[in-house]
Amino acid sequence: MLQVIKNRLEQGHRTSKYPKEPINLYKRFRGLPKVDPKCDGALIQRCADACPQDCIDTKNCRIDLGRCVFCGLCETLSGGKFVTFSQNCEMGTASRDDLFTQGDLPALAEHSKKHFKKLFGRSLQLRQISAGGCNACEADTNVLNTPFWDLSRFGIQFVASPRHADGIHVTGPLTKNMRAATITTFEAIPHPKVVIASGACAISGGPFYGSDEIVGDLNSIIPVDLYIPGCPPHPLTTLHALLTYFK
């Protein structure tokens, strides 16, 4: 018993004050990229050719954040002249098109006011489905339940049954072998319900795009309401998206 108390005192109170106070991430962290469209065309082409995800649109000078895995190669190759990754984690969007960007995403809160705030603003229960996720998205979603993030203080919970849920949170490129189970789970949720695509895989197939063993785009099977980019999304990206979209 004494040891329990001793440990409790040592651990103290660790829950972050976010969103009242910002959380600063280390300068090497790669968050929302900023594109300079005035950069030399040849350099843009070199970055686009080298991009492992082929997610640089040279014509419009935009990056597809739905497919980008934030590996940072374009920043390295261009010496920061074409792309620089900021430490800004706030990347959730309500439309797939908004993810093709130069680094200026529309404010998520505006969209939400018209839709889900009234329904789920005070309580949101989500059923998580891993549909081919590599366990990085899953792990960094799970982490929101630890004392540092303490997701449930916002009235948001991940629940065990789709019957108790207001929506699904899907990770992974939707493998063919998870297609049926994903649809069944979605259908088991009572209306009205929301669909969240989390991570590059669920949005576009991510690192596995082009594989014939995956569907690759959740939206082609079930209409998606909220997109959370990243590979995996930082816990703060997910938390920010959930809070601005629903709260």
Added chain:
Amino acid sequence: MDKLLQIQNNEKINRADIPHLPFETFRQQLLECAATGGKVVQFFAYEDEGVSKLLAVMRTDKLYVGGCDAPDSFASLTAESEIFHMFEREIGEQYGLKAEGHPWLKMVRYHSNYNGKKDVFDNNYSQDIPGNYPYFSVEGETVHEVAVGPVHAGIIEPGHFRFQCCGERVFHLEIQLGYQHRGVEKLLQSVPLKRMAIIAETIAGDTTIGHGLCQAQALEALAGLEVDKGAKTVRTIALELERIANHIGDLGALSLDVAFNPPSAYFGRIRGEYLNPTQILGGNRFGRGLVRAGGVTHVMGDEQKKLLRDKLAELTPEVEHVNELIFSAPSVTGRFDNTGKVSKENAEKIGLVGYAGRASGLSYDARVSFPTECYAELPANSNSKTDGDVHSRGMVRREEIMHSTSLINTLLDKMEEAKSYTPQELLQLAPHSFVVSINEGWRGEVSHCILTDAKGEILRYKVKDPSFHNWMGLALSLRDEGISDFPLCNKSFNLSYCGFDL
């Protein structure tokens, strides 16, 4: 085993130098190796100019390789030694080659084979998983079956579990996977080289460094790239941080599964504290984008070194205190002791690897047997408790956390500055070559194997996650256990679904 070729970890071999044996000799050689305690590192089929072939890498305290032309159906090795069990099922599934007399010939991941041969399992893949899958069944008056998944009641990957029970006791647990199959190997054989590292890092997200490192080393061997000492140190530190973070997360979860909540809350947070240093090193909590063929993308300067050293100094006593809290509580040890036991004999038979193997008394640690990066100059770990139960698997992890911490501190002390890395836009791989790379990921032996063709293009890319060996260990640990101890046993192994499903 005199007819197999002895090789080194990460050594480029001309494919012509690999002994190409008649199938019967090949089979005898592998069985002979297995009979003397040898284990399978890789055993797979591939197609070369229209001919199906088999290739195997075996390990004793050394590594051996050999191959043969594959008959369309062949006498199963599993019938004589269980260590080939999953490998022969996989060979059947991927290349339509049937292991006759295999006692449990069922699909592994549920996909059509790579070469259009007749399907070994008579499956029609337009139907949903699992197709023709004869589950084990037990009959009798008080016998019942519990089926769970694919979607589980938590934030966890999908898989299907069937428990054959008598009351609360489990006779047998059958684990049927495949839901996470993304076609990783086929992708790695067909995509441009620029995509490969990204795919390797997402084979199993919690083993980003483990798999990324295997691939980088294999490509370095084939492309003749040298890696400088500083980069090797960063890679070693990253692999050890990955080990610590995962072990801590699992110890917290084990504590939660026996309803002792405080350590689970503490370790839940502290796990994250060990992911953040990886983000300091390379900009991502899981180490994405850090390891690349040729080195590391970010060098470690004095600033990063100091941040890492301070963080470790702050966390290490906390971790020890929480561990002390877990392992000294009678309510915890009462549940950990003798639960989910895998005997040393059974562990040997199925070839357990990693901490699960070490907890059952198999000392194999790839960092010691086949050292890469900086491991040759670092001290090995030894384990005090090897009874094969949940308690032992927990203790091994506890000891490994402290061991890994001291390895990182040692490396920080004598760290050389890594040279800055130039991205390899054009990587030229040696033609007609073979390489196998082995690393001790946090779960155990991770291995990648690459074969190249006449043009230096990848002919076959084979991935093996330690989970490929160890899922069977989880199934065995549940024999004659209470079904309510499943979560505890499961967490003590914490195997990868996607690493298995590929």
